Amino acid sequence: MRLRLFGLLLGLLGFVSALSAQGQKLLVVIEDESDKSKYSQFWSGLQDRGFQLSYRSPKDTTLSLFLHGEPAYSHLLLLPTKSKGFGPSLTPNLIVDFVNGGSNVLLALSAEQGIPSAVSSLLLELDISLPPDRNSLVVDHFNYDTQSAGEGHDVLLLPSPSTNTKKGIKNFFSVDGLIAFPHAVGQVLGNASPLLASVLKAPSTAYTYNPKDDSSEGLEDVFATGAQLNLVSAFQARNSARFTVLGSSEALEDKWFDASVSLPGKTATGQKTANKAFAHALSAWTFKELGVLRVNSVTHHLAEDTRAGITNSTAVSAAPGDVNPEIYRIKNRVHYSISLSEYAGTHWIPFTPPAGDEVQLEFSMLSPFHRLNLTPSPDQSHPNNATTYSADFVLPDQHGIFNFFLEHRRPFYTNVEEKRTVSVRQFAHDEWPRSFVISAAFPWIGGIWITVAGWVGFVALWVYSKPEAARRELKVGGAGKR
């Protein structure tokens, strides 16, 4: 509903070059007003895409994420702070409530400023673990920028995330060129949560290191190494609110947007970083300009015109013309279709799942009775904006209260969960085939008619032979009674 409303707004605000599918109000929490200028390119990029930015300091006492109990902003960008947390108006509980309210959060961390303990505990709720040491950062002795971090090896240069995506998962974050991650905080994702997805992993040679801890103990028992370290991780809550953790806030700074960097051991030097494009992609995804799915309509109806010669049913049932009826009969043939659109930054386009993925429908009661791949076709009414996914199938031979349940949860796409409940009733008493069309019933029907004929014949015989019998009975019985 809400999404659809914004779809309407989209038409009105067509002049804006890009627009979030959810809302434009973006709260930037930045501790130091003077640091604002460091990110000027990033800000202007966001503003060009239609976001209304408000900058607030976490110390600001008037700062509140909620207005009348509803989230006051659609999006929140948290830049690192030096103190132990973001203050009383941005406690982990409030941020969780903000996410539960459906708003998106982009959290940028920095090893330079340290990891506030409040942030650690907030991320633990999302099943993301941060290094226990405040100043731990990710170093890599093979993929660092020789120009800026020749000594520290703490400015990582990574290729675009396009290489580490799996089949069936759409990659929204691929950019041309290397991405620079200065002083990054590595995150480790928990195994349990299916809501987490990794956007960018550290190279296999990276590890966490605390520069303040000189003892060798830290190196022997490192927090995490290699691909277990995530530099950018994405969390999408069940209500499709997005929470992105960016390991390095400096990657968003102007300084790195078009810096020239070079990998060790390579002859070619002075490569341009792709940070600007990556920051664009990351913020676009987090703030719902990308990967947003919309359900335009869900319909189901009977897919059989005549009920095989049965027309006299008196039971409560669905007529062939009804759209979305509440009741079907077992073994009815039904047609289900759902129209899906995907948001492409400025407008809605037909949704096509990435290769290797399907849109699936379950017809379930307690457990699925059918799990079907839906076949796509252009939407009849909006061929340029939507795809219709549909399936024809025969309802199971089991009455009950069933759900047409479409649950499409994929990493980086908003969740689609459409449940349409229908009752499936049994055959009515007059929907069974009549006895005379069942060949196995012929002997029985024959038996009935033979009995009838035999009885009639017997009666005829009886009537014919009546007088004699009556006379005899009169003599005997009559005398006895008197």
Add this chain to the structure above:
Amino acid sequence: MFFQGETGRNTRGLLRLIILCTIAAAAVASRLFSVIRFESIIHEFDPWFNFRATKYLVQHGFYPFWDWFDDRTWHPLGRVTGGTLYPGLMVTSGAIYHLLRFLTFPVDIRNICVLLAPAFSGLTAFATYLLTSEMSDSPSAGLLAACFMGITPGYISRSVAGSYDNEAIAIFLLVYTFYLWIKAVKVGSIMWGALTALFYGYMVSAWGGYVFITNLIPLHAFVLICMGRFSPRLYVSYTTWYALGTLASMQIPFVGFLPIRSSDHMAALGIFGLIQLVAFAEYIRGQLPSKQFQVLLRAMVLVVFAVAFGGLVLLTVSGTIAPWSGRFYSLWDTGYAKIHIPIIASVSEHQPTAWPAFFFDLNMLIWLFPAGVYMCFRTLKDEHVFIVIYAVLASYFAGVMVRLMLTLTPIVCVAAAMALSQILDTFLVADTPTSTTPSDTPHANGSTTSNGSTSTTTTASALKDKLTSALPSTLRSTKSPLVGIHSYLSKSLTAGALTAYLLLFVLHCTWVTSNAYSSPSVVLASRLPDGSQHIIDDYREAYQWLRQNTATNAKVMSWWDYGYQIGGMADRPTLVDNNTWNNTHIATVGKAMSSREEVSWPIMRQHEVDYVLVVFGGLLGYSGDDINKFLWMVRIAEGIWPDEVKERDYFTPRGEYRIDDEATPTMRNSLMYKMSYYNYASLFPAGQATDRVRGSRLPSQGPELTTVEEAFTSENWIIRIYKVKGEDNLGRGLGEAVGFGRGNKRKSSGRGKGKGRGARTLRVD
């Protein structure tokens, strides 16, 4: 002058009619206590379903009702309600409703339903009159029986106004079918046999207790055959009844092919076969000399018995004939249900009857009853055999199950009335008898037991005309020569004592009806200290809350006792209800109630439960609450999941069922316990929380809930409704989410700095 000659007979007829009408009126009136005290409301549990079904029938018409798939019970399985109920009751009220509409009486269907049972009790009184009149020639016997039937508590318990249950019309049909059967056996006409079958069909459509008729009539026929009383009358009436009645019963979808496939009905089929053979044998006997006949008969009996028995065993083993149902076994072995079918044993009306219950429900009839049965033995005609069989069987069944007291009541009324009328007819004759009554004596000697009944009836009726003016012609059944009581003292003493007994009986019946059987159990009444009545209306308060504050399709989980009420009053889908057709589904609910929250929550989510309703009587001292029923939930759940739910875990090591500090952890962690006592301590000063039903002090630390949240608690805390939480938005466990909300920090999952933590689990993606 009015009581003599032709006029006298007419006057008596009129008087009898007036008396019957008065009895019917008294029967109706004595059932109206609850309407006057409370209001016109449907009672208890099952009537709520019947009421809902009737509304459906009236609203949608007959055929949609016939094919009704009910998607608001047994979620998500649904119930093929049209095919799994006895439609007689609903159709009857529907017909009355449409008839009144047709006559332009716009009566609310609810009022028809509420008053149907009293109305039919008037008819039952009439049917009892007819039945008793067939047994005894004394007109007073019939009237007394009608009177007893009208007010005896054993029948009133199931037919007060608002008790809209199958029994409401079924008892009338039972008695009337028996009357027609007796009539058919007496007369031997196809018409009466067909009428018996018709009312038998009606009975089948109305109540599962029809099996009683299905077995009693064949038993009667069988006993008659064994007594050597086979007659063409019996043959005609039995075959007519069986053929037509079986066809009629098979028209009810719920019964379907049971009459030819289930063991419960095999007796009727067997007797049908037997009676053909006997009839054939009778025919042969007429044709053959007796010696040959003897040999033939013996051979035939052996062969037929072997073939029939072998066939029955074979069919039962191969599964064509369903074996006896569990309910049937529990009739013979009272311990059977408790061991094998806890769901049947858990119903209080399936418990064996306590001795006082007989006196409570039947009062003085219970000691008149044997006397009446004895009198049947004295003039053992075909119909008296029926009374004897009925009396023996019904007495046994009433002893096994409280609920079957209902089938015993009619026969008790009939037998007691026969005994009492005998006494009254003897002692209430004002005239001093003349020393000899020559014409009556020979006929009273019981020489006419087996075959000459028709001729005696005619002679007796001829004699009646002569004797009407002098004596009521009732003493024909005594074997002794007719003598009367000469002393007015003994006459008046006996009559006075009987009158006193009868008055006491009326008093008792009224008292029982008023105090024990007129509570709707939906509304509770209590007395305040000053003696005024206080209505406790928590049930309706809660159901109304559900109706007004939840989505129309919000599924409510509760123990099955309340399913029909939730469906009827709150109009919300339920998981299980009083139609206990799916034991596994009930066990699922029992498991959800008796397990830890972490176990129950996935079950509730899978069944799409939105609200959980529990009944808690601890505050008010209302003992019929869910904690007291809790062990049945555990037992029923244990029947399906013996590894996960164990009854022993709910008892302390000393074998006590406790809810206080010493309650077992399993008990205290069960969802039912938590929901019952959640926040209960807050009503009391610290450490003073007391449960008034169990009479024990509760732990100072009340239970905490994480997967459900309190949505509603009624005024007296009888009904508590909880809302089931959805999945946590951030994918955490609900316990963790609640802990985080309270400020607990989540533990880092083993990735700390410490040593010796073992291998890490690595994320693969």
